Amino acid sequence: MNPIPMTLKGAETLRAELNELKTVKRPRIIASIAEAREYGDLKENAEYHAAREEQGFCERRIQEIEAKLSNAQIIDITKIPKTNRIIFGSTVSIVNINTDEKFTYRIVGDDEADFKKNMISVNSPMARGLVGKKVNDITMINTPSGGIEYKIITIEYI
Template identity: 35%
Template sequence: MAKEYKLSPARFKELQEELVYLKTVREKEVADQIKEARSFGDLSENSEYDEAKNEQGKLYSRMAEVENILQNCVVIEEAYDENSNTVRLGSRITVLDKEYNEEEVYEVVGSQEADPMNGRISEDSPFGKALLGKSIGEEVVVEAPVGTLRYQIVNVQKA
């Protein structure tokens, strides 16, 4: 069974646009590079041709990857209760780091949208899994390589 990807409507649209770009503009550019490189003569010693073929391989690989994601995705557009205090996909959470007594803000997103350096935590990550289903005031315990981390949920809102 194929992996199921959870995407926001915005990310779904971005991937659709990327696929259209790859199949139209980028594929033609790479084909032109190959055509130009062929005109340089002997293909066995033609580094431009090798580079163009490598680029074509990368392009087709990315196209296949994006198509796979789009074919196996679920667009998350569930009705969001503004009064809900429960963490779910698409929630923006403010947590209190118990060790350093500092507040941090995270957004729980699908794995394709994760960007931990910018506070976008994958629902598949240990931290994301620990947060899901919890409510304001609850303590979250995360087992990490550096040890056990403890957070308290301070606020939950729609992202």
Template identity: 50%
Template sequence: MSSVPITKHGAGLLKEELQRLKTKERPAVINAIAEARAHGDLSENADYDAAKERQGFIEGRIADLEGKLGAALIIDPTTLDADGRVVFAATVDLEDLESGEKVTYQIVGTDEADIKHAKVSVTSPIARAIIGKAAGDVVEVQAPSGGREYEILEVRYV
């Protein structure tokens, strides 16, 4: 399996979720199954069916998180020395040349992308367009809504 880049912060969030699932959610669902079994006939026991379904979801998510963390290449943006170039985990200030609107994005792994928090996936059109560029460069981004030009104002590794 090839390594998948993820920021140090993103890896921390996945580890927290894994810990919560293993220490809180898993024991709670095991107790719910035991309690439902105590009610007798399992063939028509909705509580039992719901708890078993929840258990399947939890175990699947645990396996998924363990797989992602096992394949993760954790990158701490504060340790990057990319000579001012846009790389994975960099935070980039951009200006839309048509509207003059300024935006800031951090390039992150696919699992931690969240546009509401200005985190864009490394596989997104905007990230693919700016990777390898530096402050002052103008890039054209081919997005589903059409082409847009951005100027890279600043590249930070925070």
């Protein structure tokens, strides 16, 4: 499996979710299954089937997180030499050349991406168009409505 790029904060978030699933949710589900078994006939026991389904979802998520963490390439942007180029983990301010609208994005791993928090996936078209660029470079980002030109204003390694 290919390495999965992830920021330090992203890895910590996944570890916290994994801990929550293993120490809180899994025991609660096991207790729900045990309680539902006491109701009798398992063929027509909706509580039992619902708890078993929830257990399946929980176990799959635990496996998914463990696989991601075992293949994670954790990148601490603060420890990488500053190259004055946009790289994974950097925070970038850009301006749309046509509208003068400004945006600030942080380039993160797929699991951390949250557009509402201005965190974009390294695999997104926007991030792919920005990575490797320097301040004052102009880049064309292909969108469903056509290409949009952006100028890089600042790059931060925070």
